[in-house]
Amino acid sequence: MSIKVLIPTPLQKFVGDKSALECDATTISNLVEVLEVQHPGIKARLCDDSGKLRRFVNFYLNSEDIRFMENEATELSDGDEVSIVPAIAGG
Amino acid sequence: MTTTLNSTASFTLAFEALKCKECGAEYEAKAIHVCEECFGPLEVKYNYEILKQTVSRETIEAGPNSIWRYRAFLPVATDNYIDVGTGMTPLIEAKRLGRRLGLKKLYIKNDAVNMPTLSFKDRVVSVALSRARELGFTTVACASTGNLANSTAAIAAHAGLDCCVFIPSDLEAGKVMGTLIYNPTLISVNGNYDQVNRLCSEVANTHGWGFVNINLRPYYSEGSKTLGFEVAEQLGWKLPDHIVAPLASGSLFTKIYKGFREFVEVGLVEDKAVRFSGAQAEGCSPIAQAFREGRDFISPVKPDTIAKSIAIGNPADGVYALELARKTNGNIESVNDAEIIAGMKLLAETEGIFTETAGGTTIATLQKLVEAGKIDPDEVTVVYITGNGLKTLEAVKGELSEPFTIDPKLDEFERALERSRTLERLEWQQAMV
Numbered sequence: 001m002s003i004k005v006l007i008p009t010p011l012q013k014f015v016g017d018k019s020a021l022e023c024d025a026t027t028i029s030n031l032v033e034v035l036e037v038q039h040p041g042i043k044a045r046l047c048d049d050s051g052k053l054r055r056f057v058n059f060y061l062n063s064e065d066i067r068f069m070e071n072e073a074t075e076l077s078d079g080d081e082v083s084i085v086p087a088i089a090g091g
Numbered sequence: 092m093t094t095t096l097n098s099t100a101s102f103t104l105a106f107e108a109l110k111c112k113e114c115g116a117e118y119e120a121k122a123i124h125v126c127e128e129c130f131g132p133l134e135v136k137y138n139y140e141i142l143k144q145t146v147s148r149e150t151i152e153a154g155p156n157s158i159w160r161y162r163a164f165l166p167v168a169t170d171n172y173i174d175v176g177t178g179m180t181p182l183i184e185a186k187r188l189g190r191r192l193g194l195k196k197l198y199i200k201n202d203a204v205n206m207p208t209l210s211f212k213d214r215v216v217s218v219a220l221s222r223a224r225e226l227g228f229t230t231v232a233c234a235s236t237g238n239l240a241n242s243t244a245a246i247a248a249h250a251g252l253d254c255c256v257f258i259p260s261d262l263e264a265g266k267v268m269g270t271l272i273y274n275p276t277l278i279s280v281n282g283n284y285d286q287v288n289r290l291c292s293e294v295a296n297t298h299g300w301g302f303v304n305i306n307l308r309p310y311y312s313e314g315s316k317t318l319g320f321e322v323a324e325q326l327g328w329k330l331p332d333h334i335v336a337p338l339a340s341g342s343l344f345t346k347i348y349k350g351f352r353e354f355v356e357v358g359l360v361e362d363k364a365v366r367f368s369g370a371q372a373e374g375c376s377p378i379a380q381a382f383r384e385g386r387d388f389i390s391p392v393k394p395d396t397i398a399k400s401i402a403i404g405n406p407a408d409g410v411y412a413l414e415l416a417r418k419t420n421g422n423i424e425s426v427n428d429a430e431i432i433a434g435m436k437l438l439a440e441t442e443g444i445f446t447e448t449a450g451g452t453t454i455a456t457l458q459k460l461v462e463a464g465k466i467d468p469d470e471v472t473v474v475y476i477t478g479n480g481l482k483t484l485e486a487v488k489g490e491l492s493e494p495f496t497i498d499p500k501l502d503e504f505e506r507a508l509e510r511s512r513t514l515e516r517l518e519w520q521q522a523m524v
Contacts, residue, residue, distance in 0.1 A: 006293060009296045010125045056129075056407075086124070087132065089132075
């Protein structure tokens with residue numbers, strides 16, 4: 001099962017300066033664990049000490065905010081695209 | 092891309108670095124906006140000792156009649172800033188609106204007439220593009236609900252920068268035309284603002300562009316402090332008791348506070364508690380909902396409101412706005428679309444200011460807070476009007492009376508006048524019931 005993950009600029013140095021990765025994962029939580037195995041250090045950037053996603057980190061599955069779905073428990077399937085996006089101001 | 096922090100400024104620079112608002116990590120003042128350690132937002136850090144020694148009321152008053160009179164408090168490193176007359180908009184004492192609402196000391200900060208594009212966004216864009224030029228960018232960009240699009244395109248045109256603007260495809264015609272006239276590349280995205288923003292964050296670093304609300308955000312957002320500085324100066328170097336402002340991403344709200352605190356820190360005004368109250372449209376009120384429910388986190392929403400300029404369902408600075416309202420003993424309220432239109436009409440009829448839907452939201456919220464006893468009639472209250480109604484005419488279409496169309500004949504005029512007086516009487520009778 002292949003998931004495409006879009007990596008934001010501040011995290012790219014943890015993944016060999018790549019802007020996108022392919023990996024296998026079943027849920028968003030699982031995806032974070034898989035990324036940590038492949039690229040140690042990345043989880044601490046995304047999650048706080050209790051393992052919850054940090055409040056300024058947004059995850060989108062196929063353009064939809066995971067908070068409109070099942071949050072970290074949102075299930076992934078083959079061909080999905082996940083983007084990790086820092087919070088942005090504007091208007 | 093190189094920074095020019097130590098270059099051609101004619102005074103000692105107080106702006107030093109970028110600092111994470113969450114964990115305090117510091118970074119060189121480059122085009123970055125997110126902390127690499129914790130993803131927290133970066134903010135500009137100043138040396139207040141330098142400001143204390145070099146800035147006084149007199150030095151500010153001797154400066155230009157624009158936001159650049161406060162340049163020591165802004166993150167630009169050279170004398171080559173872009174001054175298109177932005178800022179120093181009127182602070183008017185709103186006696187008629189105040190009487191209508193029962194407030195004795197009500198003021199309106201009127202950024203509906205800010206220059207050059209009639210919204211507060213000209214403040215943030217003037218600062219962001221000045222810094223963009225210092226950082227060596229030749230193309231600037233933004234994701235916008237309309238006002239930022241107008242402002243970025245206009246000021247980029249003035250500065251001779253290439254410009255690419257991203258907007259949601261359902262914006263008002265005035266916002267779209269008011270951007271296209273400056274001939275930027277305009278990308279209209281099928282989706283809401285939060286989706287436009289996500290796309291832009293993916294684009295941001297791929298073309299070497301300066302996105303005013305993304306990689307230039309720490310500089311951009313500092314421009315909003317001038318709304319705090321100006322009000323303090325225009326009140327005779329005093330802070331107000333209470334401010335009411337619209338909440339979209341929450342950035343403006345928190346930066347007005349930062350502006351007040353910096354003036355206190357540098358000794359330009361006396362310290363005092365200022366209450367901060369925020370206004371949202373019910374159809375997009377994630378911060379008001381969190382406030383009401385006593386939550387310390389924001390749950391994003393999908394916007395559905397006529398107040399498009401503040402329709403941000405996933406507000407980046409929402410938690411900071413929430414904390415600020417709570418710690419200053421303020422409130423955050425939301426109002427529905429009908430109340431927003433009524434707010435626009437009330438401001439126009441009592442003070443002669445035609446604001447857009449965001450301003451209607453703010454006035455309607457002010458009214459709601461007064462009716463709930465949450466604003467003391469004797470408080471010096473400043474309401475921030477941040478945009479102009481001529482850009483969102485659709486919002487009031489069908490909501491206003493019709494003109495009396497006549498032939499150029501005296502008797503037709505007399506009949507029309509009689510009819511208008513009858514209608515006015517009927518309106519009063521309705522109001523009495």
